[in-house]
Amino acid sequence: MSAPCFHAGDRVRVLDLARTGHVRTPRYARGKCGVVERVCGVFGNPEELAYGRWNGAPIPLYRVRFRLADVFPSGAVEAGARDDSDHDTIDVELYESWLAPETTA
Amino acid sequence: MIDREYEALEAAFREALAARGIVTDAEIAERVEVLYGRTPELGGRVVARAWFDPAYKTRLLADGSAAVRELLDLDIGTLKLVVVENVPGVHNVIVCTLCSCYPRMLLGVPPDWYKSVTYRARVVRDPRGVLEEFGLALPPGTAVRVHDSTADMRYIVLPARPVGSEHLDEAACAALVTRDAMIGVAVPSLQS
Known part of the structure; x- marks a missing residue:
């Protein structure tokens, strides 16, 4: 269960799940596609830990890198006047249950 | 109130x-x-050692927490430190958009602006604009990498050693490394 499904370099899509509570997936990343930068290891699931449920299996955590222009298209327009912003990126830590291979719809 | x-x-x-x-x-x-005993001076010592000892820098980039423990003999608890390096063509900046995660066990209490909704919302949407407001002009051809500490990792930036610091020893170089340089909204300079 805790062996990571994804590896550095894999392209992934962030799921847009209707979960509430202590969710650590920023809204701006949901539905977006990026590349796994590294596997961080396995950690307790904050969506469980925050409510005192300590016994769940640890789950893999990843750093996923997105093109900034993919995540914030309107920000990219603002930044359009600025040089070099084409290659700007944002790295986000995401738990495995929020990720799918990019190729799945 | x-x-x-x-x-x-x-x-x-x-x-x-x-x-x-x-x-x-x-x-x-x-x-x-x-917590209040921790200050950015600790981070400055880590950065300066990486500038002076390439093998240490390799270890620091591979496993930040282990390298901090090795150098400082410091209780950093469960801190999982990721060190991101500024190199020619790449500038890094740290944020926590969801709350105010910060490597407190190494750098101490974060500045108020780091915790502000304004910084957290804006630095991901327009990092170049925010860096400009901090007075940081990036050399042409530099890509910006924003790092959002959304979960279990904590981050510091390993800035580049400033030009003109060649005659300084490791302790003097450590003193050039500011808190803001390790967050990535500044770079060390000889004037600091």
Whole structure:
């Protein structure tokens, strides 16, 4: 269960799940596609830990890198006047249950 | 008034924990003292060692927490430190958009602006604009990498050693490394 499904370099899509509570997936990343930068290891699931449920299996955590222009298209327009912003990126830590291979719809 | 409300909530929560014997007042006081004893000077020593010792830098980039423990003999608890390096063509900047995660066990208490909604919302949407407001002009051809500390990792930036510091020893170089340079909203300079 805790062996990571994804590896550095894999392209992934962030799921847009209707979960509430202590969710650590920023809204701006949901539905977006990026590349796994590294596997961080396995950690307790904050969506469980925050409510005192300590016994769940640890789950893999990843750093996923997105093109900034993919995540914030309107920000990219603002930044359009600025040089070099084409290659700007944002790295986000995401738990495995929020990720799918990019190729799945 | 919001601050007073939070203060009252914090006190009530702390008292409830103590009343149930989950933590003692002394344990809380001790952790607060540890936290306030941590300053960016510690991070500066880590950065300067990486500038002077390439093998240390390799270890620091591979496993930040292990390299900090090796150098400083410091209790950093469960800190999982990721060190991101500024190199020609790449500038890094740290944020926590969801709350205010920060490598407190190494750098101490974060500045208020780091915790502000404004910084957290804007630095991901327009990092170049925010860096400009901090007075940081990036060389042409530099890509910006924003790092959002959304979960278990904490980050510091390993900035580049400033030009003109060649005659300085490691301790003098460490003194050039500011908190803001390790967050990535500044770069070390000889004027700092």
